[in-house]
Amino acid sequence: MSPQPQKAVGSPLSRVDGRLKVTGQADYAVDHDVPGAVHAVVVDSSIALGRITGIDTSAAESHPGVLKVITHRNAPRLVYRDNPVSNNPRGRRLRVFQDDQILFFGQPVAVVVATTIETAQHGASLVDVSYEARQPTTDLAGRPGDPLLNYARGDTEAALASAAVRLDREFHLARNHHNPMEPHGTIASWDGDKLTLWDKTQYVIGVQNEAAAVFGIPVENVRVISPFVGGAFGSALRTWPHVAIAALAAREMGCPVKLALSRRQMYFTVGYRPRYQYRLRLGADRQGRLTAMAHEPTYETSNHETFWEATLFLGQMLYNVPNVSQTLRTVSLDVNTPLWMRGPGFSSTSFCIEVAMDELAHELGIDPVELRLRNEPTKDLSTGLPFSTRRLRECFQTGAQEFGWGRRNPKPRSTRDGDWLVGTGVATGCYDTRRARAEAHARLDAGGTAVVQSAASDAGPGTYTSMTQVAADALGLAVREVEFRLGDTTMPPAPPQGASQLMASVGSAVQDTCDKLRLQAIRLAVGDQRSPLHGVRPDDVVVIAGRLQVKDKPARGETYRQLLARNNLTHLEANGGYTPPAETPYSMYGYSAVFAEVGVDARLGLVRVRRMLSVYDAGRIISPKLADSQALGGMIGGIGMALLEHTVTDHRDGRIVNANLADYLVPVNADIPELRAIYLDGDDRKADPIGVKGLGELVKVGVAPAIANAVFHATGRRVHELPITAEALL
Amino acid sequence: MYPFSYTRASDLRTALRAGADGGRYVAGGTTLVDLMRETVERPGTLVDISGLPLREVTATKGGGLRIGALMRMAEIAAHPTVRALYPVISQALELSASAQLRNMATIGGNVMQRPRCTYFRDVTAACNRREPGTGCGAREGFNRTHAILGTSEQCVATHPSDVAVAFAALEATVHLLGPAGERTVAFADFLLRPGSTPQREQDLRPGELITAVEIPAQPRPLRSGYLKVRDRQSYEFALTSAAVALHVRAGVIRSAKVAAGGVGTVPWKLSAVEQRLIGARPSEALWAQAAEVAAEGAHPLAHNGFKVELLKRTVERQLRVVGGTR
Numbered sequence A: 001m002s003p004q005p006q007k008a009v010g011s012p013l014s015r016v017d018g019r020l021k022v023t024g025q026a027d028y029a030v031d032h033d034v035p036g037a038v039h040a041v042v043v044d045s046s047i048a049l050g051r052i053t054g055i056d057t058s059a060a061e062s063h064p065g066v067l068k069v070i071t072h073r074n075a076p077r078l079v080y081r082d083n084p085v086s087n088n089p090r091g092r093r094l095r096v097f098q099d100d101q102i103l104f105f106g107q108p109v110a111v112v113v114a115t116t117i118e119t120a121q122h123g124a125s126l127v128d129v130s131y132e133a134r135q136p137t138t139d140l141a142g143r144p145g146d147p148l149l150n151y152a153r154g155d156t157e158a159a160l161a162s163a164a165v166r167l168d169r170e171f172h173l174a175r176n177h178h179n180p181m182e183p184h185g186t187i188a189s190w191d192g193d194k195l196t197l198w199d200k201t202q203y204v205i206g207v208q209n210e211a212a213a214v215f216g217i218p219v220e221n222v223r224v225i226s227p228f229v230g231g232a233f234g235s236a237l238r239t240w241p242h243v244a245i246a247a248l249a250a251r252e253m254g255c256p257v258k259l260a261l262s263r264r265q266m267y268f269t270v271g272y273r274p275r276y277q278y279r280l281r282l283g284a285d286r287q288g289r290l291t292a293m294a295h296e297p298t299y300e301t302s303n304h305e306t307f308w309e310a311t312l313f314l315g316q317m318l319y320n321v322p323n324v325s326q327t328l329r330t331v332s333l334d335v336n337t338p339l340w341m342r343g344p345g346f347s348s349t350s351f352c353i354e355v356a357m358d359e360l361a362h363e364l365g366i367d368p369v370e371l372r373l374r375n376e377p378t379k380d381l382s383t384g385l386p387f388s389t390r391r392l393r394e395c396f397q398t399g400a401q402e403f404g405w406g407r408r409n410p411k412p413r414s415t416r417d418g419d420w421l422v423g424t425g426v427a428t429g430c431y432d433t434r435r436a437r438a439e440a441h442a443r444l445d446a447g448g449t450a451v452v453q454s455a456a457s458d459a460g461p462g463t464y465t466s467m468t469q470v471a472a473d474a475l476g477l478a479v480r481e482v483e484f485r486l487g488d489t490t491m492p493p494a495p496p497q498g499a500s501q502l503m504a505s506v507g508s509a510v511q512d513t514c515d516k517l518r519l520q521a522i523r524l525a526v527g528d529q530r531s532p533l534h535g536v537r538p539d540d541v542v543v544i545a546g547r548l549q550v551k552d553k554p555a556r557g558e559t560y561r562q563l564l565a566r567n568n569l570t571h572l573e574a575n576g577g578y579t580p581p582a583e584t585p586y587s588m589y590g591y592s593a594v595f596a597e598v599g600v601d602a603r604l605g606l607v608r609v610r611r612m613l614s615v616y617d618a619g620r621i622i623s624p625k626l627a628d629s630q631a632l633g634g635m636i637g638g639i640g641m642a643l644l645e646h647t648v649t650d651h652r653d654g655r656i657v658n659a660n661l662a663d664y665l666v667p668v669n670a671d672i673p674e675l676r677a678i679y680l681d682g683d684d685r686k687a688d689p690i691g692v693k694g695l696g697e698l699v700k701v702g703v704a705p706a707i708a709n710a711v712f713h714a715t716g717r718r719v720h721e722l723p724i725t726a727e728a729l730l
Numbered sequence B: 001m002y003p004f005s006y007t008r009a010s011d012l013r014t015a016l017r018a019g020a021d022g023g024r025y026v027a028g029g030t031t032l033v034d035l036m037r038e039t040v041e042r043p044g045t046l047v048d049i050s051g052l053p054l055r056e057v058t059a060t061k062g063g064g065l066r067i068g069a070l071m072r073m074a075e076i077a078a079h080p081t082v083r084a085l086y087p088v089i090s091q092a093l094e095l096s097a098s099a100q101l102r103n104m105a106t107i108g109g110n111v112m113q114r115p116r117c118t119y120f121r122d123v124t125a126a127c128n129r130r131e132p133g134t135g136c137g138a139r140e141g142f143n144r145t146h147a148i149l150g151t152s153e154q155c156v157a158t159h160p161s162d163v164a165v166a167f168a169a170l171e172a173t174v175h176l177l178g179p180a181g182e183r184t185v186a187f188a189d190f191l192l193r194p195g196s197t198p199q200r201e202q203d204l205r206p207g208e209l210i211t212a213v214e215i216p217a218q219p220r221p222l223r224s225g226y227l228k229v230r231d232r233q234s235y236e237f238a239l240t241s242a243a244v245a246l247h248v249r250a251g252v253i254r255s256a257k258v259a260a261g262g263v264g265t266v267p268w269k270l271s272a273v274e275q276r277l278i279g280a281r282p283s284e285a286l287w288a289q290a291a292e293v294a295a296e297g298a299h300p301l302a303h304n305g306f307k308v309e310l311l312k313r314t315v316e317r318q319l320r321v322v323g324g325t326r
């Protein structure tokens, strides 16, 4: 097949769904107008451990407009089949209203169904639950950790013992919540034993399988619709209990039920980035070459489920370290289960490694950029595999140049601007390139427009737009002639929109599908005696602006419309997909070099980021404007992680103290200075057919340590705890 | 939210009557409605006073100001007379909340706002202010943002207002109108420390309405300003803050008005700091020496010990900003 010119891919398009969103016409989960729907509001537990001894629902039930109150006392038994498909971690997931046990603070204990949302809310506040509370353990330090994973190469202890320079540090990272703008919510509607769910999700197939498992019905009986998602950052990768509650309530009521979580409830049952305690020891020679790294990360999980995230990858592959040991522990607490949050595992680990690298650089008097370059590996030491592409060196070189790193005075506390101490810092970012099986369907209509679909989701990165771009070029159509649809289980299957795998996977599936469709049209033309293309080798035909033509003789050709009309066809269609190879002989990661400049008020301890630059090695950039949205969003998220975000638990009773957006601080516009993203011009075909390496997760990794290192450079104070607040710097 | 009835008062008399009947005044609604949603507040009747004619800034004799209780925060901040005479007031307002809130919120409501303590606002937590006798969740809980001054066994919540700190510094008076007529209360006496009755937050009798806040005339020239220290650059309550107004004549400080926010259960007047300033000549050393006593009497809790030092530094900084360096 002749390669198609790339016109849409690589051009800075605005979101194709942007107008819908800014004019309020994009329907998010609970926005859908489902006739006859009633409203449900969840009642949460106000203890973290124990059991329910009584539930008085009489006040709620007698309130006008309240239709029903469902609790474990009147709820039907649910099947809860095992379900390995829906990102459920190992363990026993929470089963809604099946018993009187309380496992964590904010656990749903009842649901109130009413004619209006206001009535349901008031009804929920009238439900009087009594408990027998036991002392919960919610503090990471409160229980010993259970070993989850180990890794070792070489002899780390011996290498540490004989290292010329050694560092032994302990890091503490606060729990963070995803806090998407759109709260989680679901509408459930039954038709016999068939269930339709309008849900906020990054994985419609995950919700479909979980709902089927909970109710013990065939997977095909569940349809999940999720065309728009107002942000998620990972929180919608699982099917949380409220989805089952909505479906349960709808079944009990015999009519559709709408259920949205409140902002407060968003801190209880939809996951979070776990709190970490991380001991890191490293050894190096005097030239700064690492000889050993010993990692002992510990993070929190729930008592009922064992959460896993990618905490160990970076320590194994990021630098050229011959001796590595890792012991990952989890601490099981009386809390809800964590869930992957942007740059999961990598963001947390990178903070520890990259701050330690900065300390090493300082101790040895080596420039922090130079130190990283000295530790560049030539292959992935964890697998022995070569890198598909690894251009971290270029990231640092370009970044140093553009950021003006060369002008930096390495001495801490050497630069002042009025009351502010100014410092710069740098860190490496890295995230693995994942791919998964994905399918797509494309249909070319007689009018010369196309519809392409796949059951992907778009939680904000701009999947609608980027897939449209890939499809438009593959079909030789203008962007406005192609419509991409997603977010419905009736569409061909797609993986979750997480772990930055969607572009590579669904993008490759869309490419394959549209290539097939184009080829079908080309074959039809070259085999059609009435076509000007009759007899031409299919390989010599390209499609440009909806016109099939001989590559070297563009005058010879015809349009899709002419071709289909003459053949009396209403449309052509094709199915395609992408299956990653069972084994890839490469180590595949995206990389970045992150540079930050901060000001620290010398007396008041306030930290404000002054500018930031990241340079990415992320393969091909399909949609530069959307890539910038991702990059800036990632940097902003990183500023939050570094300086503000902190879910606080009161360990006396396991209560989350700051379960609202006034007390859980995220950056506001005034905190965001000049941010800049540069992408190395790349194309990694070893990673996947469209040459991308994933961006959405990578952009968060390395930001917090770059800021922390800049704070050290500004003040001479090394902080090993996130977030970095004024009290650490006074 | 509990069901409630709603009436709009067309004039002061109907407002007072509805207030006397147990109605709860609502002005901008920016904080009362929030608290009703959280069921912290459960008024049976709301009396909307936003249409009452209490929306003027008037200059009083000698350079004082009278600010109508229903003036919006944004209106006051932008008011030319306020900006010219009392930058400390407009700055405190501009550093409060968000533009949207400032467009709705009134000065009466601002002074009356209730604590931001998360235990107070979480109806499942213990709180003596919300439910007397249930205990204080914050005292032994997470209290990073709580008060270090004016606390009691019963309560450690700060008064959250910024502009009230400026009012406290400038020794404002509160004009009240109630069933029994008009009265005025010194600002320092209007907002109450929690003591053993934390549920009593103001010296306000049933049915009484704030009609205005009055700033007494100050000796001129007067330089003033407000500094707010917080984790993020905007849209957050103060960790610490300082309102400072100085009158310097012939190189000597003749009048000093200083108060701090974010640290007290009420806006905290820093008389000891003022005493060290009056009669002295502005200098870096003086600012430091005066600020040294800013946290006198502080009782830090487990997580807010840093506020002691931060308060001193905040006051020192703002003295320098307003009083100038050397």
Ligand SMILES: Cc1cc2nc3c(=O)[nH]c(=O)nc-3n(C[C@H](O)[C@H](O)[C@H](O)COP(=O)(O)OP(=O)(O)OC[C@H]3O[C@@H](n4cnc5c(N)ncnc54)[C@H](O)[C@@H]3O)c2cc1C
Binding pocket: A662, B024, B025, B026, B027, B028, B029, B030, B031, B032, B033, B034, B069, B070, B073, B095, B096, B097, B098, B101, B104, B105, B106, B107, B108, B109, B110, B111, B112, B113, B160, B161, B162, B163, B208, B209, B210, B211, B235, B236, B237, B238
């Ligand atoms: C997210 C957020 C952030 C905020 N940040 C800040 C901040 O940084 N700094 C700051 O200072 N404030 C801040 N605020 C508080 C804000 O300033 C107040 O909500 C506002 O000033 C209240 O005014 P209102 O007119 O809306 O009062 P309402 O909500 O209408 O009323 C509040 C209370 O005052 C009573 N009341 C109102 N008017 C009168 C009157 N004339 N006489 C007697 N009683 C009266 C009401 O009965 C009620 O109890 C913030 C608020 C929010 C929601």
